[in-house]
Amino acid sequence: MDxxxxxxxxxxxxxxxxxxxxxxxPDFLGAFTDDPADLETAQRFxxxxxxxxxxxxxxxxxxxGRGASAWEQTAVREEMWAHHEPRGAQYxxxxxxxxxxxxxxxxxxxxxxxxxxxxxxxxxxxxxxEPNSGSDLASLQTAAxxxxxxxxxxxxxxxxxxxxxxxxxxxxxxxxxxxxxxxGLTIFLVPMSAPGIEVRPIASMIGPHHxxxxxxxxxxVTEADVLGPVGEGWKVVQEVLAFExxxxxxxxxxxxxxxxxxxxxxxxxxxxxxxxxxxxxxxLIHARRARLLAYRVVDAxxxxxxxxxDAAAYRIAVTTLDQESAExxxxxxxxxxxxxxxxxxxxxxVEDHWRYSVSATVAxxxxxxQRILLARALLGAS
Amino acid sequence: xxIDLSEEALEFGRLAKRxxxxxxxxxxxxxxxxxxxxxxxxxxxxxxxxxAWQLDPRDSADELEAAAALCRSAGxxxxxxxxxxxxxxxxxxxxxxxxxxxxxxxxAAVGGLDRRWAAVTLDGRRSMATARPMAASPRRSAxxxxxxxxxxxxxxxxxxxxxxxLPCWTLLGMLxxxxxxxxxxxxxxxxxxxxxxxxxxxxxxxxxxxVERVGLEELAKYALWSIEAGRHEALDDALALxxxxxxxxxxxxxxxHQLHGAIGFCDExxxxxxxxxxxxxxxxxxxxxxxxxxLTRRLGRRGLTGIFG
Numbered sequence: 279m280d281x282x283x284x285x286x287x288x289x290x291x292x293x294x295x296x297x298x299x300x301x302x303x304p305d306f307l308g309a310f311t312d313d314p315a316d317l318e319t320a321q322r323f324x325x326x327x328x329x330x331x332x333x334x335x336x337x338x339x340x341x342x343g344r345g346a347s348a349w350e351q352t353a354v355r356e357e358m359w360a361h362h363e364p365r366g367a368q369y370x371x372x373x374x375x376x377x378x379x380x381x382x383x384x385x386x387x388x389x390x391x392x393x394x395x396x397x398x399x400x401x402x403x404x405x406x407x408e409p410n411s412g413s414d415l416a417s418l419q420t421a422a423x424x425x426x427x428x429x430x431x432x433x434x435x436x437x438x439x440x441x442x443x444x445x446x447x448x449x450x451x452x453x454x455x456x457x458x459x460x461x462g463l464t465i466f467l468v469p470m471s472a473p474g475i476e477v478r479p480i481a482s483m484i485g486p487h488h489x490x491x492x493x494x495x496x497x498x499v500t501e502a503d504v505l506g507p508v509g510e511g512w513k514v515v516q517e518v519l520a521f522e523x524x525x526x527x528x529x530x531x532x533x534x535x536x537x538x539x540x541x542x543x544x545x546x547x548x549x550x551x552x553x554x555x556x557x558x559x560x561x562l563i564h565a566r567r568a569r570l571l572a573y574r575v576v577d578a579x580x581x582x583x584x585x586x587x588d589a590a591a592y593r594i595a596v597t598t599l600d601q602e603s604a605e606x607x608x609x610x611x612x613x614x615x616x617x618x619x620x621x622x623x624x625x626x627x628v629e630d631h632w633r634y635s636v637s638a639t640v641a642x643x644x645x646x647x648q649r650i651l652l653a654r655a656l657l658g659a660s
Numbered sequence: 661x662x663i664d665l666s667e668e669a670l671e672f673g674r675l676a677k678r679x680x681x682x683x684x685x686x687x688x689x690x691x692x693x694x695x696x697x698x699x700x701x702x703x704x705x706x707x708x709x710x711x712a713w714q715l716d717p718r719d720s721a722d723e724l725e726a727a728a729a730l731c732r733s734a735g736x737x738x739x740x741x742x743x744x745x746x747x748x749x750x751x752x753x754x755x756x757x758x759x760x761x762x763x764x765x766x767x768a769a770v771g772g773l774d775r776r777w778a779a780v781t782l783d784g785r786r787s788m789a790t791a792r793p794m795a796a797s798p799r800r801s802a803x804x805x806x807x808x809x810x811x812x813x814x815x816x817x818x819x820x821x822x823x824x825x826l827p828c829w830t831l832l833g834m835l836x837x838x839x840x841x842x843x844x845x846x847x848x849x850x851x852x853x854x855x856x857x858x859x860x861x862x863x864x865x866x867x868x869x870x871v872e873r874v875g876l877e878e879l880a881k882y883a884l885w886s887i888e889a890g891r892h893e894a895l896d897d898a899l900a901l902x903x904x905x906x907x908x909x910x911x912x913x914x915x916x917h918q919l920h921g922a923i924g925f926c927d928e929x930x931x932x933x934x935x936x937x938x939x940x941x942x943x944x945x946x947x948x949x950x951x952x953x954x955l956t957r958r959l960g961r962r963g964l965t966g967i968f969g
Contacts, residue, residue, distance in 0.1 A: 279662050279663060279664065279665065279666075279721070279725065279881060279884065279885040279888065280661060280662045280885065280889075281661065281663060281881075281882055281885050281886075282661070282889070283661055284661070291967075349661050356967055360967070360968065530967055530968075533966050533967055533968050533969070534967070534968045536963065537963045537966070537968040537969040538968075540960075540961030540962075540963070541961070547961050548961075552953070552956065555956050556952045556953065556956045558956075559903075559952065559955050559956040559959050559964075560903065560907075560952065562900075562959070562963055562964040562966075562969075563879070563900045563903060563904050563964065565966070566879065566882070566900065566964060566966055567875040567878065567879055567904060568875075569966070569967070570663075570875075570878035570879060570881075570882055571874065571875060571878055573661070573663055573878070574663065574874070574878055577661070577663050577664075587870075588874065590867075591867075591870060591871045591874050591875075594867065594871050595871055595875055646864075649863065649864050649867040650860075650863070652867040652870060652871070653860075653863035653864070653866060653867050656843055656863075656866060656867070656870055657843065657846070657847065657857045657863065657866070
């Protein structure tokens with residue numbers, strides 16, 4: 279066995295950390311804050327990564343990537359999420375919109391979208407959830423009807439991250455009513471500038487720009503914007519969700535914050551109740567456990583194996599870790615007097631982590647859905 | 661990266677599982693409890709024939725991994741024999757096995773065996789250990805006896821990670837079995853006209869156990885690799901594994917018992933035997949709180965080695 283990712287991955291981590299040190303302000307807590315400078319920072323950083331071949335390094339060379347190994351991709355996910363995702367919303371384009379277009383897009387769609395994603399110039403949002411279709415996504419109502427050579431889309435999406443700033447929407451809409459609700463769904467690549475689209479931000483505790491409603495009022499979409507076969511969008515969405523389930527390395531931010539705590543607290547660390555330091559130690563183990571479960575999924579995928587039970591087990595472990603570690607960290611911060619730049623940065627990062635962690639067991643497939651998937655893997659269809 | 665045991669080690673584990681099944685499987689623990697004098701003869705010769713005692717887990721990564729796979733198989737059948745402890749024997753002491761002990765009352769599940777034991781404390785103090793006679797029946801004691809220690813040296817630092825990690829592989833095998841038994845039971849048992857497995861409340865409990873089990877499996881491989889690679893954090897990794905193992909055992913066995921209902925306590929179910937055989941592994945050398953306190957003390961402010969530590 280060998281759990282060392284090797285020298286190349288270690289060098290890649292150092293390169294990424296050096297770039298973050300140099301180009302990301304130390305107070306950066308993500309691209310989507312009230313300060314527009316944070317979004318600009320992320321956009322600039324994406325272009326910088328793109329120039330160095332680091333933005334889409336997982337992509338095949340034919341699309342401007344460098345065919346990075348599964349472990350290099352893992353290291354990028356870890357470093358970016360641990361440092362508050364300085365790519366901003368780009369991880370969506372890079373991690374799953376791009377790969378999905380490579381598999382299902384027409385040559386024209388690929389030419390239109392892939393170079394723009396690879397250059398870090400475009401933001402995508404995902405039009406999946408609706409007010410009455412959350413976990414039961416296939417029951418969605420937003421409809422696209424044929425109108426001559428075109429389509430007309432009407433309906434409402436919700437919880438749409440980055441919709442206020444996105445140029446394109448990866449939209450799932452119903453194009454026909456069939457026997458099964460998973461049938462008759464189609465994916466459209468919709469420019470957010472299309473007339474009839476209205477975005478309304480939803481104020482929330484996880485931060486501005488994260489959640490929005492998107493209204494489609496008879497929006498005109500062309501045949502060229504249909505991705506994959508009409509009526510077979512559900513299969514494509516299953517792929518997308520699979521990409522997304524291993525896409526975010528939540529454990530990496532948890533580990534970074536947990537490891538940061540003693541130095542941020544300085545001499546006050548030893549004065550913490552032993553019970554709290556014990557919980558901290560336990561969280562470090564849980565962070566390692568979630569990381570190793572992610573590696574189990576990555577390793578299987580790399581060998582061409584699909585193990586839905588393992589992906590679900592990882593998601594249950596990592597989302598639970600996100601919330602439990604946030605509680606421990608908030609407890610630690612609450613018992614210390616934090617002063618000085620580093621300590622205050624730690625405190626703000628913990629506070630941000632705690633607020634964002636409330637969404638961990640809800641976003642991208644709730645923990646209940648993960649439990650259903652894992653139970654199915656354990657028990658079959660019973 | 662290579663995150664799996666070698667194919668040879670896995671094959672050795674499968675062979676051991678079949679050999680132990682042929683030797684009695686689930687009945688091994690039951691016979692040992694009924695007839696404690698047969699504790700050695702029930703399992704020792706089977707493993708000797710497999711070549712288990714020729715394995716030197718300190719000698720090579722291959723042998724260490726084979727030893728881990730063997731412990732897991734022994735755990736699966738909940739064999740009432742200190743397989744991991746015998747595999748950990750030190751090469752420079754005249755001992756058949758090694759147990760990790762903690763003050764103030766060193767003890768190990770080695771009762772009823774005519775073997776020479778070495779003991780090591782978490783800070784590396786080695787002793788020769790003499791097992792006291794069993795003060796209670798195996799049914800009550802699970803063969804745990806107190807040990808009298810005669811100090812040898814302070815050279816046991818490298819014994820401790822191995823002595824902690826291999827028994828965790830035995831415990832992992834027990835949790836494999838507990839989850840398998842629970843899965844099988846809820847598919848068969850019907851209430852309200854349908855199998856228990858169709859109730860979401862039952863399904864969700866099972867998923868909680870499974871997440872603990874697979875998480876422990878990964879940590880067990882990691883801690884084994886840490887020994888293989890000679891990392892100086894091997895003891896931290898071993899204690900982290902032990903803490904996770906004890907925690908996982910508590911959760912998995914609680915779920916398995918709950919899903920079995922009252923039948924799970926009864927001697928006629930395998931779960932009852934797996935559950936009681938797991939107790940010494942969970943309590944010795946330190947239980948949940950003791951292990952957590954020791955790990956926290958060791959980690960101090962440096963944390964666990966990982967991406968950011």
